[in-house]
Amino acid sequence: MIRYYLKYRCFKMSSNSDKWLRLCFEPKELQLKGTLNGGQSFRWKQIDSEWIGVFNSKLWRIKQYEHGIEFKVYTSNDDEPLVKKQKIIESSCSTDIESIKELRDYFQLDFNLREHYTQWCKADELFNSVANDFYGIRMLKQEVLENIFSFICSSNNHISRISSMVEKLAIFYGKEICSYNGSTYYAFPTIEALNQDGVETKLRDNGFGYRAKYIANTAKIIAEKGGNKWITALQAMPYKEAKSELMTLTGVGAKVADCICLMSLAHTSAIPVDTHVYQIARHYISDMPKQKTVTDKLYQRIGDHFRKLYGPSAGWAQTVLFCADLKKFQARD
Structure with a gap:
C-alpha cells in the first residue's frame, strides 16, 4: 500500500x-x-x-x-x-x-488519456479541432444507484434543475455527512430509503413532476430484484445484457441505460445518443434524415459510427465532443 x-x-x-x-x-x-x-x-x-x-x-x-x-x-x-x-x-x-x-x-x-487523445485526433478532424480546449475530459466512475436515479431525473431537463433534484433526493432520504461553510451535505440515499411509502407524493410535491413516479417505481423494482445484490450482478454483466436489464426499470430508455453503462459499469463503448449527439452525428453521416426523435435504428447507427471511428473507448471520445457541443449550446442561451 x-x-x-x-x-x-x-x-x-x-x-x-x-x-x-x-x-x-x-x-x-x-x-x-x-x-x-x-x-x-x-x-x-x-x-x-x-x-x-x-x-x-x-x-x-x-x-x-x-x-x-x-x-x-x-x-x-x-x-x-x-x-x-x-x-x-x-x-x-x-x-x-x-x-x-x-x-x-x-x-x-x-486510463492513459493523452495517449487516447492522440489516437482520436488522428482518426477524426473534428475531434482534433476541439482537443486542445477540451483536454483532460475524463469519464467519472460513479456509484450505480446514484447514477440510475440521477439520469431518471435528467429526462427532458437541464443540468441546473437535474442538480437541484438530485440534491433534494439526498437531503430528503440520504444520511448527513457534515456541515461546511453554512451548508449541510448528505450522502445519496440507499435503495431502502427510496423504497418506502410516500416517496412519490413527496417528490411530486417538491417539483419532480412525472419523474416522481419513475423514481418510486424504479426503487421498488430494484428492491424486488434484490437491491445491492442486483447491482453487484449488474456490474458483472456484459454490455448488451446490462443495457437490457437497465431498461426494465421505469424511466430508463436506451439513452439513460447507455449513460449508466458508460459512467458506472465501465462499458467504454457505450454511446448515449441524445439531441446533442444526434446533431454531432450529422457532421459525419451525410445522409442522416432530419427528424425530431431518434428511432432505435438510427440510435444504433449513430453509436456504431462512433465505435468504428474511435474504437473500444468510443464512449470517452464522444464525451469530449459532447462537452464541446454543450459549451456552444450554453453560449447561445
Whole structure:
C-alpha cells in the first residue's frame, strides 16, 4: 500500500489539521472543469478556485494545479447526535492513502488519456479541432444507484434543475455527512430509503413532476430484484445484457441505460445518443434524415459510427465532443 502511495507521488501539503493533500499526474490528464460540469455527475459546484461535491458518502473539496489536484475530504461522525453535527470531521492521516485511491478510481486515472487523445485526433478532424480546449475530459466512475436515479431525473431537463433534484433526493432520504461553510451535505440515499411509502407524493410535491413516479417505481423494482445484490450482478454483466436489464426499470430508455453503462459499469463503448449527439452525428453521416426523435435504428447507427471511428473507448471520445457541443449550446442561451 505504501509503495502505491509513493508511486503516484502523492503527499500531504502540511502536518496540521487543515492540510491539503496532493495527487500528482501528468499535465492534461485531467481537467476538473470540463469533467465535473459536463453533465456526468450533478453533485459538484465550483466556488472560486475549488470544486465541492459528494461521492462515496464523503464531502470532497478539490483544486486543480498544473501537475495534479489538491484535495480535502470530510466524513460523518457517527458518534455524535445528529443535531450536534455542526463541525466538519476531516479525514485523518490514517485514511489519506485510502482517499487518494478513491480519487484515482473516481477519475479513472489509470486510463492513459493523452495517449487516447492522440489516437482520436488522428482518426477524426473534428475531434482534433476541439482537443486542445477540451483536454483532460475524463469519464467519472460513479456509484450505480446514484447514477440510475440521477439520469431518471435528467429526462427532458437541464443540468441546473437535474442538480437541484438530485440534491433534494439526498437531503430528503440520504444520511448527513457534515456541515461546511453554512451548508449541510448528505450522502445519496440507499435503495431502502427510496423504497418506502410516500416517496412519490413527496417528490411530486417538491417539483419532480412525472419523474416522481419513475423514481418510486424504479426503487421498488430494484428492491424486488434484490437491491445491492442486483447491482453487484449488474456490474458483472456484459454490455448488451446490462443495457437490457437497465431498461426494465421505469424511466430508463436506451439513452439513460447507455449513460449508466458508460459512467458506472465501465462499458467504454457505450454511446448515449441524445439531441446533442444526434446533431454531432450529422457532421459525419451525410445522409442522416432530419427528424425530431431518434428511432432505435438510427440510435444504433449513430453509436456504431462512433465505435468504428474511435474504437473500444468510443464512449470517452464522444464525451469530449459532447462537452464541446454543450459549451456552444450554453453560449447561445
